[in-house]
């Protein structure tokens with residue numbers, strides 16, 4: 001596509017795709033969809049900090065993950081099938097939303113911008129580039 005567009009630009013041939021791929025095209029900065037997404041992020045950023053969480057790592061079932069409030073800190077705790085607990089900060093390393101357990105994928109997923117971490121807090125998918133902070137239990 002790039003080669004075709006560049007060739008047409010060089011030879012000044014009209015191409016119906018040229019406006020679509022024009023790097024200088026004007027795009028509205030604020031769109032209804034953008035406003036809705038930012039409202040969703042803000043709702044999660046605030047709401048997920050004040051909602052109630054379990055207060056004991058003992059509440060985490062085998063082969064499950066759960067956000068637990070321990071000493072005022074939100075902990076993303078995963079208990080494996082052998083009963084061992086992997087604890088990491090539940091605060092997303094991207095911009096600080098509270099991650100949620102995805103039982104189908106056995107991952108910690110951030111509801112704000114879609115970052116995903118494995119059950120031990122290692123980054124699986126951005127935009128986060130740093131792992132979740134390890135917490136000793």
Ligand code: FES
Nearest residue numbers: 092094095110113
């Ligand atoms: S705050 Fe988690 S992906 Fe942005």
